[in-house]
Amino acid sequence: MFFGVRLQLPPPDQLAFLAGLGVLVTLEIVKWPVALVLAVGHQLAHSHHGRLLLEFGDALEEA
Template sequence: MANLTPEAIHKYVGTPVQVPVLGTVIVPPPEKVAFYAGIGVLAALGLVEWPIALIITVGHVLADQQHFRLARGVGEALEAV
């Protein structure tokens, strides 16, 4: 892939961490963790209903996955040129 340093990958995907029982777990970047924590706090305080918070979080995760796939596809296309 073109110009994908480990720092760039960790910025968008997360950092792999070894957990004894679970194995390798990808920890999201700090700004994504803050977003998820914020949604959790809003739901815990009752400002957002739990089903809505879950839908927002799942939508955010799916959008991030799609964005990364698109960026990887563009990078592979640029390498082929």
Template sequence: MADAQQSFWDSHRTLAQVVRESERFALQLPLVGRIGVPRPEQVAFIVGLGALVALDLIEWPVALVLGAGQVLISEQMTRTHPPAVGEQLA
């Protein structure tokens, strides 16, 4: 007998696929409102910059400029990125 509901692991894989394919995330917090969440690649970049600053390998103003440049480039790419195949068909 086939179970109509997905198992925990299947639903986790489905959600992980949705996250991988998504371009933007936001959290709705009470009293604060909607807050954007960066993609995992951006989080890794920011953490890497923070680690370089913490280890005194680069100065914090340099890290700030690099981080701001990364944010601007990623925003530009999401604006000019062509729509996904599913969006084109809709």
């Protein structure tokens, strides 16, 4: 725990995907906005019970 905040890392396969994406951005093979979209899409696809996807959809409807 750090200042009362508990951080939980994603599973190793997701962590590897994000690390690989970071390497591609660093090497300028992929532009950072594209990497951001890929990372968000990847997280939405792997979110448990689709909670994050539902919240994202609700936010889009309100806008």
